[in-house]
Amino acid sequence: MPLSKFSRRHRRTWEDEKPEQDIYLEEHRTPPKPPHYYDRVKGRCRMCGLGIYKDDKINKRSTWHPKCADEYMMIYHAGETRRRIWQRDKGQCAKCNNVQPRRSRIKHLKWHVDHIRPLYEQKGKRFDEIDLTYWHEENLQTLCFQCHADKSALEAKDRADKRAIEKEKIDKINDYNKKWVMTKLVNLLQTVTK
Ligand SMILES: [Zn+2]
Numbered sequence: 503m504p505l506s507k508f509s510r511r512h513r514r515t516w517e518d519e520k521p522e523q524d525i526y527l528e529e530h531r532t533p534p535k536p537p538h539y540y541d542r543v544k545g546r547c548r549m550c551g552l553g554i555y556k557d558d559k560i561n562k563r564s565t566w567h568p569k570c571a572d573e574y575m576m577i578y579h580a581g582e583t584r585r586r587i588w589q590r591d592k593g594q595c596a597k598c599n600n601v602q603p604r605r606s607r608i609k610h611l612k613w614h615v616d617h618i619r620p621l622y623e624q625k626g627k628r629f630d631e632i633d634l635t636y637w638h639e640e641n642l643q644t645l646c647f648q649c650h651a652d653k654s655a656l657e658a659k660d661r662a663d664k665r666a667i668e669k670e671k672i673d674k675i676n677d678y679n680k681k682w683v684m685t686k687l688v689n690l691l692q693t694v695t696k
């Protein structure tokens with residue numbers, strides 16, 4: 503998208519208030535926006551927060567570096583992401599190589615944009631802790647309906663396994679603590695009854 507058109511589109515978001523909740527929640531599929539997005543300083547980039555220069559002077563008419571606007575669209579606009587991934591992969595599944603049509607109403611003919619390193623690894627992080635490369639093109643692949651379902655199922659199992667291991671660890675610690683308290687109590691009672 504040319505920057506002029508992009509800037510027009512984003513002029514409307516100039517008044518947006520910074521949301522209180524600014525950690526990455528998975529339902530949204532996009533990270534929280536950069537703090538500079540809400541800064542309202544003309545001549546400073548809303549994505550990276552650095553000055554925008556034109557002929558060695560701050561360009562007060564602009565609020566985006568072209569490259570940053572590009573990155574912003576890739577991360578925050580699903581439609582733009584899909585357009586670019588389509589241009590790159592042309593609907594070919596990275597796992598089974600089947601080619602899907604660009605648009606289809608039939609569920610199992612739809613192609614999916616999949617995050618190779620899964621987004622849940624970024625869950626609960628603030629913007630400054632987030633690894634934005636998770637949303638970059640190198641981390642995206644086209645998967646057909648079936649391969650995407652298979653990968654999601656594997657990931658869900660992996661998460662469940664990890665949770666089970668965590669729970670076991672916590673249970674062990676709790677058990678240990680309970681035993682420790684019990685021995686202390688018994689000792690105390692013994693000294694009292696002596
Ligand atoms: Zn920038």
Ligand SMILES: [Zn+2]
Pocket residue numbers: 595596597598599600645646647648649650
């Ligand atoms: Zn496939």
